[in-house]
Amino acid sequence: MRRLERRAFRSRLYASKPYEYHEKVDLECNGSKNGGGAVFRSPYGRLWNDKPNLKLTKRRKVLFGQRVKACDFSLVFALIGIICTIFEAELVANNVTSRSGTISHCLRGAIALTTFVLIVIIIWYHAIELQICVIDSGARDWQVAITAERIVQLTFEVAVCSISPFPNNLLVNMVALQSDHRQIRAISVPLDTVLSIPMFLRLYLFCRFMAIHSRQFQDAATRSIASLNRVSVNFTFVLKTLMHEHPLKVLCGFTLCFWIFHAILKKVSRLTVTFRYDGVPEDYKYLNALWFIMITFKSVGYGDIVPDTYCGRVMAITTGIVGAAVSSALIAVIGMKLELSKAEKHVNNFMTDSKLSRLRKETAAKVLQNTWFIHKYRDCQTRKDEMKLRLFQRKFLASIYEFRKVKWDQRKLAEQGNALVDLAKLQSETHSMIWTMQQNLNDLTSKVIELNYRLDAILLPYSRQQSRLQRHADSIEV
Structure with missing residues (x-):
């Protein structure tokens, strides 16, 4: 009976999660509902089909779904706030409404409302993350899963998402350059313009x-393989x-999105950008902002559109740095795509080897041919023979x-071919060699046996005869 109970105990699967040593796992092997069987207790592991653990598994699955929903809602409300900011800036820029108008105040109120909802959703998302961490670690207290890194991350996200323009008519002073870029001047910028710039960090x-x-x-x-x-x-x-899988698509998509959103940011912020030649302000034209971002991204800079504020210059520097990084990554990706694969390199090496082998035979034949002609005209009986x-x-x-050069080219090709040896092929050949050696060793062992x-x-008859002679000698002595 005890052996059957142990076998039943071992047949139960355990989850690889730590379990508190003061708690025991009760296992009843007789199938009685009243707990009348023998009970075994384990200080480690959790039975996956216990009711509490099944509840935790279902709870974890529900939390995973809620985390996805929280992520989706947070992105939706962040985009709604950014779109409202852009829409309000366009209305004010085109003189459809003023900053003190009803439409502008309603849009700013909607932005503030979406900001509040976004902060609540972010806190909800981190609460879900905390509950998942508690379930994964097997802890009983949620305070165990709180770390300094998690607190800093939550604080930073709330601080970033809480910045938004609100209904006001306040102005702030900023430093700008004159049109000749030789003197500075003070300009008044609306506060909501300054607050609208950090809203793009919600992306x-x-x-x-x-x-x-x-x-x-x-x-x-x-996820399981990655965690292991x-x-x-x-x-x-x-x-x-x-x-690694789609490098060109990722770089092109990132570049296009960066151009569009950075141009929108530059237009929404209404930084003072002047057209150098005729001095016409280009603050509210999206295409000019997009042109400025594109030429700065490519590190060209024609100088027709120039930022006048230091904030605009910071944005230009940021665009140039990102453009240099993307350009270098694009060059690396193109170089990787243009590189030949191993199969293509093997084909080229095979064709080059065949060509060099043919050239070596031809040059060797030329050496022998010229040697024969030298032997033929060695006597030099006439002036013509001497010239030949x-x-x-x-x-x-x-x-x-030429023969030496061909041999040297073959040597270099052999060195390049050694670098292209396929590891899998080498392993297969080594395995086949070891298997052959093992078979030979087995054959040799069987032959020795x-x-x-x-x-x-052969020695058995001689040993029997020797034993008979020994017994006969012993009988004679007796």
């Missing part, structure tokens, strides 16, 4: 959206995977030099 939620909706994050098997290898399935991992002798001697030296049996069979 970091798109990175979280990409990470959560990626196939690496949605696939449980991928101590790899975090986050936005960095997803971005590296996309850059000198000609074939020169050809002989040239063919020798068979030889030993034959020797025993």
Whole structure:
């Protein structure tokens, strides 16, 4: 009975989560509902089919779904706030309404409302993350999962998302340059313009959206393998995977989105940007802002559109740095795409080797041919024979030099070919060699054993005769 109970105990699967030592796992093997069987207690592990653990598993699945919804809602409300900001700036710029008008105040109120909802959703998202961490760690108290890094991240996200323009008519002073860029002047900028610039930092939620909706994050098997290898399935991992699989699409998409949103940011912020030649202000034209971002991104800078404020210059510097990074990454990707694969390199090496082998045979034949002609005209009976002798001697030296060059090219090709040895092919060949050696060793061992049996069979009559003689000698002595 005890053996059957132990076997039943071992047949239950355990989850690899730590379990408190003061708590025990009760296992009833007799199937009685009243707990009448023998009970075994384990200080480690959790039975996956226990009711509490099934509830935790279902709870974890529900939390995963809620986390996806929280991420989606946060991105939606962030985009709504940014769109309202852009719409309000366009209405004011085109003189449809004033900053003190009803439409402007309503839009700013809607922006403030979406900001409040966004902050609540972000706090909800981090609360879900905290609950998932508590379930994964097997802790009983949620305070165990609170770390300084999590607190700093929550504080930073709330601070970034809480910045938004609100209904006001306040002005702030900023320093700008004159049209000749030789003197500075003070300008008054609306406060909502200054507050609308940090609102574009909310686009970091798109990175979280990409990470959560990626196939690496949605696939449980991928997450399990990544956790076993101590790899975090986050936005960095997803971005590296996309850059490895679709580098050109990622770079082109990022460049296009950067141009569009940076031009919108420059237009919404209404930084003073002048047209150098005729002095016509170009503050409210999106195409000119897009042109300025594109030429600065490519590090060209024609000088027809110049930022007058230091804030605009900071944006131009940021655009140039990002453009240099993207350009270098694009060059690296193009170089990687233009690089030949191993199969293509093997084909080229094979064709080059065939060509060099043919050239080596031809040059060797030329050496022998010129040697024969030198031997033929060696006597130099006439002036014409002497000229032919000198000609074939020169050809002989040239063919020798050409033969040496072909041999040197073959040596360099062999060195390049050694670097292209396929590791899988080398492993397969090594495995086949080891298997052959093992078979030969087994054959040799069987032959030695068979030889030993034959020797025993041959020596058996002699040993019997020797034993008979020994017994006969002993009987004579007795």
